[in-house]
Amino acid sequence: MANPFYYHNIFPEICKYMNLQELIKLEQLSKYHRDIIRSYPWDHLMVRIMDRTLYVLKVYKFMKLDLSLTNITDESVKELKNCHTLYLEYTKITDESVKELKNCHTLDLNYTKVTDESVKELKNCHALDLRYTNVTDESVKELKNCHTLNLYGTKVTNESAKELKNCHTLNLCWTNVTGECKKYLQNEGVILNN
Numbered sequence: 001m002a003n004p005f006y007y008h009n010i011f012p013e014i015c016k017y018m019n020l021q022e023l024i025k026l027e028q029l030s031k032y033h034r035d036i037i038r039s040y041p042w043d044h045l046m047v048r049i050m051d052r053t054l055y056v057l058k059v060y061k062f063m064k065l066d067l068s069l070t071n072i073t074d075e076s077v078k079e080l081k082n083c084h085t086l087y088l089e090y091t092k093i094t095d096e097s098v099k100e101l102k103n104c105h106t107l108d109l110n111y112t113k114v115t116d117e118s119v120k121e122l123k124n125c126h127a128l129d130l131r132y133t134n135v136t137d138e139s140v141k142e143l144k145n146c147h148t149l150n151l152y153g154t155k156v157t158n159e160s161a162k163e164l165k166n167c168h169t170l171n172l173c174w175t176n177v178t179g180e181c182k183k184y185l186q187n188e189g190v191i192l193n194n
Contacts, residue, residue, distance in 0.1 A: 011036055016044045043084055067091060068108070077101070088112060089129070098122070109133060110150070119143070130154060131171075140164070150193075151175055165190060 011033065015023055023042075027034040043063040049056055050070060056062070057076060064085040067077075072088070077097035080086060085106040093109075095118035101107055102121045109119075110131035116139035122128060127148040135151070137160035143149055144163045150171040158181040164170055165188040172182060173194055182192055 009036070012040050015040075015042075020045055020047060046085065073097075080104075094118075101125075115139075122146075136160075143167075161185065169193060 015026065015037065018026070023037060023045075027037050038060055041061045041063055045062060046064040046066060047056070047060075047062045048066040054070065054072065054076065057065075057079065063083055065080065065083055066087040068087045068089045068091065070091060072091050072093065074094055074097035077088065077093050078100045081100045081103055083101075083104055086101065086104050087108040089108050089110045089112065091112055094113055095115055098109065098112075098114045098118035099121040102124055104122075104125055106127040107122065107125055108129040110129050110133065112133060114130070115134045116136055119128075119130065119133075119135045119139035120142040123142045123145060125143075125146055128143065128146050129150040131150050131152040131154070133154060136155045137157055140151065140154075140156050140160035141163040144166050146164075146167055148169045149164065149167050152171045153174045155176065156172065157176040158178055161170075161172060161175070161177040161181050162184060165185060167190055169191045170185065171193040182194075186192055
């Protein structure tokens with residue numbers, strides 16, 4: 001069990017200046033240091049995990065993970081519901097796990113099989129990348145409070161796009177949103193990435 005005072009310890013603060021390899025090497029100092037490293041919620045690193053290193057998800061508490069192009073399963077993704085930033089593009093995840101990610105700050109789900117069923121649960125995410133997913137107006141109108149929303153190549157129409165006037169930045173390229181609706185959004189102060 002880690003020392004209950006580790007959050008007030010200088011050790012985690014020093015570790016924030018290290019890369020992943022250095023951090024893992026420090027585990028060898030002692031059991032005390034290993035316990036801190038494995039239980040501290042590291043948010044200063046973006047960790048790229050490949051299929052052969054998926055065990056890292058069970059051992060460490062990294063808050064920013066890139067799992068793109070891996071064979072991650074829905075079961076594993078459900079365990080990541082408190083991550084800050086999660087890249088899951090080109091994975092085989094489904095609505096079953098994505099609906100559990102509603103507390104994530106930043107989610108990249110492009111080229112996944114997610115649908116309206118799970119996406120409507122993500123309305124509290126700050127940034128969502130839904131390029132080339134099967135989302136429609138049904139879920140997109142629920143995302144009106146997202147700061148940044150990428151809907152490139154989706155089936156979105158004016159019906160939901162006009163509801164996104166509170167978003168800061170939108171990408172509506174290759175959607176069914178008309179120029180007139182895009183102009184309306186720009187007049188409301190939305191930045192459009194075209």
